[in-house]
Amino acid sequence: MEPLNVGIFGFGCVGQGFYEILSRRNDPTIKVSKIVVKTPGKKRPVDEELVTLNPKDILDDPSINLVIEVTDDCEAAFEIVSEAMSKGKHIVSANKKMIAEKMDDLVELQEKHGVLMFYESAVAACIPVLLTVGTFYSGEKIKSFSGILNGSSNYILSKIKNDGLSYEAALKEAQDKGFAESDPTMDVGGFDAKFKLLIMLYHVYGIAVKPREVLNIGIDKISKTDIEFAASRGFSIKHLASASINNEVVSAVVSPAFVPKDLEHYSVEYEFNSILLDGEYTGKHFKYGRGAGSLPTGLAVYSDVKLIQSGFKLQETAYQDVNFENSYEIDICLSSSESVESFHSDFTEIYSTSSFENRNYLFGKISSDRLSLLSKEDVSIIVLDELNHILDSETIVTEGGSTI
Ligand code: HSE
Numbered sequence: 001m002e003p004l005n006v007g008i009f010g011f012g013c014v015g016q017g018f019y020e021i022l023s024r025r026n027d028p029t030i031k032v033s034k035i036v037v038k039t040p041g042k043k044r045p046v047d048e049e050l051v052t053l054n055p056k057d058i059l060d061d062p063s064i065n066l067v068i069e070v071t072d073d074c075e076a077a078f079e080i081v082s083e084a085m086s087k088g089k090h091i092v093s094a095n096k097k098m099i100a101e102k103m104d105d106l107v108e109l110q111e112k113h114g115v116l117m118f119y120e121s122a123v124a125a126c127i128p129v130l131l132t133v134g135t136f137y138s139g140e141k142i143k144s145f146s147g148i149l150n151g152s153s154n155y156i157l158s159k160i161k162n163d164g165l166s167y168e169a170a171l172k173e174a175q176d177k178g179f180a181e182s183d184p185t186m187d188v189g190g191f192d193a194k195f196k197l198l199i200m201l202y203h204v205y206g207i208a209v210k211p212r213e214v215l216n217i218g219i220d221k222i223s224k225t226d227i228e229f230a231a232s233r234g235f236s237i238k239h240l241a242s243a244s245i246n247n248e249v250v251s252a253v254v255s256p257a258f259v260p261k262d263l264e265h266y267s268v269e270y271e272f273n274s275i276l277l278d279g280e281y282t283g284k285h286f287k288y289g290r291g292a293g294s295l296p297t298g299l300a301v302y303s304d305v306k307l308i309q310s311g312f313k314l315q316e317t318a319y320q321d322v323n324f325e326n327s328y329e330i331d332i333c334l335s336s337s338e339s340v341e342s343f344h345s346d347f348t349e350i351y352s353t354s355s356f357e358n359r360n361y362l363f364g365k366i367s368s369d370r371l372s373l374l375s376k377e378d379v380s381i382i383v384l385d386e387l388n389h390i391l392d393s394e395t396i397v398t399e400g401g402s403t404i
Contacts, residue, residue: 002065004309007058007089008035009080010071011044011051013178014094014121017298018068018305019046030305034058038071059083066308068301069093070121072182078102085109085117092304094121094297097186100195103208116308121300123196124149124273127289128303133203133277134314141280141318142204144244149196151271151292152180152187153219153239158269161227161236167220179271179292190216190239190254197241197254201324204243204277205250206317213326215372217255221380226335229356230258230382237382238265251325253368257383258333264288327369331384334362338378346370 008015015035022030034057035050044051058064059080067084069091071077077098081091082105093099099106099119110117120130124147133142148154152174159170171188174180179187186192194216201209219239230237235258243252259266264286268274273291278284290296331351334343340353340362347364354361363384366374374381 002029002309002311004030004066004305005064006030006032006066006068006305007061007064008032008068008070009055009058009077010069011035011037011046012070012072013294014070014297014301015068016045017294017296018070018301019298021295021298021302025302029309033061033064055080059087062087064089066090066092066305068305069095069098070301071095072097074098074101078105081106081117082109085113085115088113088115090115090308091117092121092301092308093117093119094301095119096122096192096195096199100198100211103198103202107208116313118304118308119199120304121297123199124275124287124289124291125151125293125300126296127273127275127287127291128300129200129275129277129287130203130314131303131307132285132287133200133317137277137279137282137285138315139318140282142245143278143280144242145200145204145275145277146240146242146265147193147197147200147275148238148265148268148273149241149275149291150187150190150193150239151273151290152184153190153193154268154273154291155179155271156188157219157222157227157237157239160224161231162269167222167224174271177271178294185218185220188218188220190218193239193241194254197243197252200241201243201250201252203314204317205245205319205322207250207322207324209250209252209324213324214252214254215326215368217253217371217381217383219256221378222256222382223335223359223380225357225359226380226382229335229359229361232356235260236266238268240265240383242383245319245322248319248321249323249325251328253330253383255332255381255383327367329365329367330371331363331365332371333382333384334364334374335359335380335382336362336376336378343374343379346374 156170349365
């Protein structure tokens with residue numbers, strides 16, 4: 001095994017998790033030489049000699065052959081990673097935003113400089129989904145996948161549903177526990193889950209899709225009544241990132257969804273993540289585990305470091321020449337405390353309307369382009385994954401007031 005001399009950028013939750021695991025593992029083949037941080041003078045659980053504010057202490061040190069990039073600054077991270085690769089250093093990163101935005105460049109840089117970059121910790125932390133897709137499933141055609149990829153959003157939805165917390169109190173808990181991003185809009189607005197979905201799209205379908213091409217709807221508008229409405233009909237609202245392929249065309253969306261009891265994601269609660277792959281040859285494969293937290297994410301970083309050390313490479317996807325479609329029709333439920341009549345003209349088809357407590361619900365088909373423009377303070381959107389199922393459970397009232 002090639003001995004690794006490691007430089008770390010960032011020593012927050014993930015960096016410290018990795019360092020703790022490495023220390024406990026006592027692996028003589030991996031040495032951390034420098035840790036670059038932003039804030040001087042902070043008390044850190046590491047020998048102060050290792051800590052520096054100067055990126056050049058890592059980038060200009062030819063003896064450092066692997067860089068762990070675990071900051072949350074996308075722009076600076078890309079500069080660090082590009083320079084490190086140009087100097088022949090391998091990379092392990094947890095920076096999902098940077099990886100999602102720069103996938104094409106990062107692939108090119110690895111090829112150009114003959115180095116490896118691994119980022120399992122960036123997608124669902126300790127669920128090794130990229131490893132699964134790039135090894136065992138490399139001969140499989142994955143027809144669709146869906147995931148609960150943002151632990152904070154799932155934590156908030158679970159806390160409201162199971163423990164009666166308010167949205168604000170649940171978000172505060174997610175922040176206090178260290179699951180949330182430094183800007184929690186990334187979590188509750190569906191951006192973080194989208195970055196993870198985009199990374200999966202590259203590994204599952206071989207396409208580098210840009211963040212602006214995928215619609216993301218967060219949980220920030222979901223009301224307690226929406227959650228109770230779903231529960232009263234046997235559903236749970238989960239924040240899902242989903243993609244599927246039809247005739248070599250991929251479509252994807254990130255949104256709250258009605259999840260029925262028989263879908264594997266139904267019982268995934270709090271900060272846990274889950275991923276459901278549906279393969280042409282193998283059928284369903286479900287993965288469940290912690291998607292955030294210092295040691296789970298640190299373990300994913302450690303695992304990537306060991307894979308690079310062994311010279312391991314992920315296999316390419318079984319798909320070739322796949323296209324991405326960002327304009328499609330989708331079945332949704334629109335929820336509002338006002339009348340939903342003013343939204344009728346936005347829909348291409350209306351299935352039914354309904355009310356529950358103080359809210360009104362409109363079930364219908366809408367184009368994704370139109371949906372992306374529907375942003376009103378009091379309106380929440382829930383995707384209908386199992387359309388017939390929830391409509392069956394509904395007393396459907398047509399516009400004229402008669403019951404179907
Ligand atoms: N903010 C992220 C989450 C952290 O809540 O899932 C892990 O990527």
